[in-house]
Amino acid sequence: NAGVTQTPKFRVLKTGQSMTLLCAQDMNHEYMYWYRQDPGMGLRLIHYSVGEGTTAKGEVPDGYNVSRLKKQNFLLGLESAAPSQTSVYFCASSSWGAGSSYEQYFGPGTRLTVT
Amino acid sequence: EDKVVQSPLSLVVHEGDTVTLNCSYEVTNFRSLLWYKQEKKAPTFLFMLTSSGIEKKSGRLSSILDKKELSSILNITATQTGDSAIYLCAVAQRTGNQFYFGTGTSLTVIP
Numbered sequence: 471n472a473g474v475t476q477t478p479k480f481r482v483l484k485t486g487q488s489m490t491l492l493c494a495q496d497m498n499h500e501y502m503y504w505y506r507q508d509p510g511m512g513l514r515l516i517h518y519s520v521g522e523g524t525t526a527k528g529e530v531p532d533g534y535n536v537s538r539l540k541k542q543n544f545l546l547g548l549e550s551a552a553p554s555q556t557s558v559y560f561c562a563s564s565s566w567g568a569g570s571s572y573e574q575y576f577g578p579g580t581r582l583t584v585t
Numbered sequence: 586e587d588k589v590v591q592s593p594l595s596l597v598v599h600e601g602d603t604v605t606l607n608c609s610y611e612v613t614n615f616r617s618l619l620w621y622k623q624e625k626k627a628p629t630f631l632f633m634l635t636s637s638g639i640e641k642k643s644g645r646l647s648s649i650l651d652k653k654e655l656s657s658i659l660n661i662t663a664t665q666t667g668d669s670a671i672y673l674c675a676v677a678q679r680t681g682n683q684f685y686f687g688t689g690t691s692l693t694v695i696p
Binding site: 505 | 619626627628629630633673675683684685686687688689
């Protein structure tokens with residue numbers, strides 16, 4: 471049981487390049503989230519998904535797109551990276567509904583630098 | 586605007602001290618408040634507090650939810666160097682599916 475995994479762990483991009491971050495969970499959770507964490511800003515929600523095939527915008531969605539084609543995977547895309555997207559990105563998943571603990575399980579993070 | 590505010594932003598204490606971390610929130614349709622510990626990587630879950638479970642304790646850590654004051658405290662007694670971390674507070678909504686995080690309190694415990 472690996473929990474929540476993220477790939478890659480580190481990445482350096484040039485301005486304007488694109489990339490996709492992959493999040494996978496093996497806990498059969500319905501809900502998945504992408505956050506970014508910047509110094510002094512805490513965790514800010516980018517996008518989230520309440521189930522396969524559904525996504526929704528969070529607090530800071532601009533410049534990012536997401537897809538949830540399979541229940542266990544949640545992809546975060548940057549179409550044209552900007553230096554302002556330099557951050558540490560965390561994926562999380564949680565169960566929901568009666569009997570759930572509602573806590574979020576986090577992946578190890580991806581450190582992205584855009585030059 | 587929904588928000589979660591933590592204080593203090595940072596704290597330095599000596600081993601053996603007791604610390605109290607604060608979290609206040611203004612979040613519509615409150616469902617639960619969660620505390621996480623973050624040590625240079627992913628946050629790890631500590632406690633979840635709800636209307637039906639306003640006090641939790643685990644070893645030296647304890648937390649209380651005050652729904653009237655819209656706040657929570659996290660107490661750590663007899664602190665150890667291993668308690669050094671960022672402590673995050675998050676609030677989940679009953680409707681909608683978002684979690685709102687505070688900026689965290691950075692705790693440093695020196696020997």
